[in-house]
Structures are given as structure tokens and as C-alpha cells.
Amino acid sequence: MAIDLAPISLPATADAEQFKDFGREILGVNPGGMSEEQMKEVHDLLHKYSVLLFRDVDVTPEQQYNLTKSFDPSSENHGHGNDFSKTPGRKLFELNAIPGVPQVKLIGNGTVYNHEGLSEAVLKHPSHTTFHKTHVSAEDTAKGITRFQRWHMDAALYDLNPPRVTTLYAKVVPQGPHQTVRYDDGTGDELEVPLAATAFVSGKTMFDILSSENKSVAVRGRVKYSPHPYAWMATAHALSTGLGIVSEGLEMPDDELPLWDEDKIKVYPMTWKNPVTGELHFQVHPCGVRELFVDPLPAVASREGALYPDGAHLTNLMYKMQRPAIAPSLVYPLDWRENDLILFHNRGLLHSVVGELKKDQIRAFHQCNLAASDEPAGPTPEDVRKYA
Template structure:
């Protein structure tokens, strides 16, 4: 059968013109039974549109792993390392992940207690909540009224030792239905966003770069980002901003000498902008919670210096300064009209370009609302490529 595509349903909260090139629903093929020619088409569609949706698909963990691996055939281990995260009790990710025993690259995530599931006799799942991670929280009274927050805007990546996965696949096995919720940004802007219960929210890294003013585009194209060693352990004692877009600078991060053993050579220093291998476009791809330093190159020879930020380059090591600059650059792209909040149905499969979009868990479930999803991403065989010399000349 031929691969057919249709636009994703854009919610009324979004600016359809800004999301016209983001996301497509794929019809006519089964993602677990793709011919080489069909996979090549799916591969290019994913990098072109950032996210692909397959509705009403029966998909085994083995098929999900095979599909994910096809995007990077030499990749093997789960994006955070097989079973390593589960064994690291101090990691902020520890409560959220359970491994499918026979396919350890596929994780079971969700909420409530799941029984006799793919070789797991019993699994207690916990939906991440802003109440345990943010500096401030919505009152229990307002939560009862349906108010909630983005949990953490992020890229699926260990950000230490392992290279960021190219693709993440998410499969909805059990999807509870319930009242829609309203995300509060609580950052003084008054921004709010109505979302389906338990949505996954996406923003396009291309848009994040494209809407920047020229002086910040120039910074982005010249910057490399250094992540902390074992960043999810490092950030665990700290608190997030109310938008879920980074950490409040209070000095609560775990000192480096108290982290699990780490090596300088395994610390990740990655470009601020990642180049799309199919379209050649630049995506602003930074996990704001894990960043420790920024390296900004000087303007290239012949570039206009008037009005430029950091014309002679800079090495920013003050965490508050680093985070404030990142927030200034990233916050415009999570404005309500630029967010795609997916309305999950059972047997939905969503593939997203993990090197091209940021996403966030959203909302809160009651303990008796059972939700079970299969998630797969694989530590990549290489690091993402940054801007070319031509890109730097064009934007700096």
C-alpha cells in the first residue's frame, strides 16, 4: 500500500500557519511491517515534519524497538543506558521508568498499577508531576478545578557519555479519558493553554530558532552547550521554573564531587543548533535543565558588529547567567499558539524527531487513573551535527 499523509489536527489554541509544517498523520501502512521503500519514505517524512502519528495500530514491543532502531541501525542501548537509570536511585528519572523484560530498550511509563503486562507481573507507575519538581506549585484546590503545568521541557537524552537519540517512539496502550486541563505558565505573562488530559506537548526546534531576533540568532549559531556530568542526578535536588523550561538558580544542584563517578571525556558539549539531516534546517535543541556552561565563538571575520551580543565570544560559567540567556531564547517558542498538545487515543503511535523537537509531559492523574505507554529511544551512533560554516556566515 502507498504511504498517505494528512495534517495533524491543529487545536484552536494554536496558530495554524505556524504549525503548518509540523506533524503528519500517516495512513495506508503498518509501522511494524514496512518495506525498505516505505521505511525510507517514513524516515524522510519524520525529519521533514518532526512528528508522525499512526492511529489504531497493534504494535508489539519487538516491532516498536525494530522501528526505532531502523532510524539508526547501529544503535543498541536505551537512550539513558540499559537498566542504568533504574539502578541510579538519585536520578530524577528513577520513578518514571520500568523496563519491558524481554525488550529492555522499551520502557513502560504511565500512571497507576498495571498487572500482567508484557512479562511484568505488577508495575507501579507514577506520572511525573510538577508538584514534586517545580519551585512553586498549583494549589490542590486549583488542581481539583483542572489547572496544571508543563512538567519539564526536554530532549530524550542521557546528556552524558551517550549520544542523544535520533528518534523517540511513544505507543499508547491504555489511555484514560477525563476532563481537559488548563496549563498555567505562572510566569507573570498570564499565558494559559487548554489541553487534553495527559497530553504530550511538542514545540518545533526550527520555529524556536526561526522566531529569534537577529542578535539572538547570531548567538545561537555560534554557541556550544556543556552539560553537567550525570545531569539528572545533578539537577535532582533543584527546582524547576513554573513553565517547566529550566531550573531556578538557588545553588541546590548536587556538587560534582558528590555525583556518581564521572569522567571529563564523557561530558557532552553539543551545538546549540542541530542540523536536520534531510532538510538541512537548523533546530534549537537544548535541554535547559541540564546545562552548566555556554561557549560562544567570536563573530566571524567580516560580520557586522553593531548591536551584536558577545562579538568577541564568551565562556559563560555563571549558572544564573547561562539559564537567563537560554530562557530568553527558548521561552518565546513555548507560547500557547506554538504548542502542539497531542490528544492521545488508545493504540496511537507517535514518532518524533528527538533532535528536532522539544516535548513535555503535562498534567496530573488521580491514583486510580491507569495509563500505560511504551516508550523507545536509542542512544545514537553519533552526536548531532551543528551549523555549517555557511550557516555561521549567514546568521552570525
């Protein structure tokens, strides 16, 4: 018996046509106790729709871990490792492990007491003010103006492989008026969002809307991430859109980074192939990229109008390829309710924390993702011939 689905609720700003195959609400299913048949269907649905939402469900940390692990049964460690205190660059974000299930982390805002075995946890909602080069003024913040904090996928990007799926479970959701994301990049773009929303953009859409010339680059391109990228970027500043680092030379020098092994540095294709649909997703963490490599055109490809037909080694290309996909009409800001659980295809989209919260606005979420047992697959030779 097929699982019942409903469309996700899109904001008025969204281009509904671009979201026709993005996001679904799962109806009448207990995510903590799915049958093997239901789990197989959910697996395929996630890869088809990228985000699955379960409203008003009860899920224990153990059930959340088991659900996440079912997408990759041989995986064991959280995407940044189970002992987060040893993660270089951890000042960019804080994760508190749930006792007994260290792969499930408590994230959010404010001080939480007696929570799942934690007597006290001081949580801090990530804000653009700690990472961006420029900040929204205090006056505008008081009026509800905010920004995307940092567009990313959940991944260590060094040593450990990017998780296949992330699960997020809302235990406490703060209440308050909507805020307005201001891009502050000269475009005038703004987006109204619920308080403390999580924003998503589709990697498939990011690829699909590229020009044919840039699609050719995307299927031929590879990105090399910094060793210990979160330590590397911790001393730098992000752009006002949260989509990459400002070029100021403030990144941590290699000789000051924690000890690293060249073999553990990650080099990934710009586009990752969806294992169920076969479609390509433009999947690059914009803040951690050190170098870009573009392979030469295949011998059978036309060189007329092609970018980098003989290949290239670059350091600055991502922003102009990724910025169109975070336009207000292409962003899905999830309006959380308490006891909502979402699964998102971490290898097929980017997401960002949004908004500003005061200390007394409590937000408590359980997050789980697991470093994958495999590397993401890039485009096939047939894909390269098709788009190059």
C-alpha cells in the first residue's frame, strides 16, 4: 500500500513550477516504527523530492538515529564525528550530544534544562553577526531584518564522507513574528521567512537553471576543499548572502591549521548524481572551497562558445553559478511546528539557518546525520557528453 503524500506549503514568493518535484508531507506514517516496505518507499521518495516532512510525530533519539542509519546501515559516526569537542573550527557552530546516542545532537537557542539526559545545555542560534563581513544594523534587526547565516550541506569535508541524509526533529519551536531576509548584495532581493526557519534550495534546480555553457563547466568541474575547512574559514568572513567567503586573505594559513593528511582532503565533482532518479544536483559547499578544476572538453564536443575548452585551474567561480538558485522565488523556508520531523537529501540540496533569536526564545531541535560509507557519485561519461 503506497504511502499518502501531500504537497508542502509554499510561501507566496515561491515559483510553484520550480517546486513541483521538491518537498512532500508524509501522511499517516509513524517515522519511528516504519515497516521495511515503508522504509524502502521513503528512501525512494526522499531522493525524488529532496525533503520529506512528518507533522506532529513522537520520535525518540534512538528512533531518529535508527531511521537515519537505515539510509546507510554501515555508517556509525555523526557527520562531524561523534566526539564533536575534537572538531577543528567548532566555534562556527555548537552541537551537544544526546547521552547514550552521541550521533543525535541537540541544537537550537537558549538554555534548556533536563533534556534527554542533559541536565543543562546552553544553545546559541547561529547568526550572521558572528560570520558575515557586514552586519544588519541593530535598528534594522529590531524591525525584523535578518539574513541567511551560511548556505551549506552537512559535511565535515575532510576525512569523513558527506552524509546521505539529515534528520531534524523539532522539540521546542519559538513563537514570534516573521522576519525579512535581506540579501544586501545590490539586487534588492528580500524574502519573508518564519521566525528561525530553515531555508532550503534544490541542487537539481541549481543545475537545471544554469546556462548551457555553465552546465558544461559543472559536469567537467571538480572542487578541492581546504584541509580542516571549518578551522580554515573560522577566521574569515562570509558574503552578505551567506553564499561563500569574502576574498580578504583572512583564511587560516595551512601551517597554522591542525595537523592534516593530504590523503584526507576532499576533492569532489561539482555535480552529484542522484542514485534513484539519475538526475544531476549541483552540490558544492560554497564556504570551504580552496581550488576548482575543470577538465578539457571531450573530443566529440563542440568548442564553439564553450567556457574553458582546454580545462582550467581556478579559485573563484562558484558564486556566479550558485547565486541564481538562492533567488527568493527558489527558496523554501520551512515553517516549523513542534514535533515536526524532516528528512532531507543532504547530497542533493543546500540549506541555511535563518533569523535572529533572543536568549529567552527557546529553540530545541534534535539533529542526526551520519558520515557516509561511500563518496558521492559524479556525472557519468554519458552525462558529460550530453552537457559538455
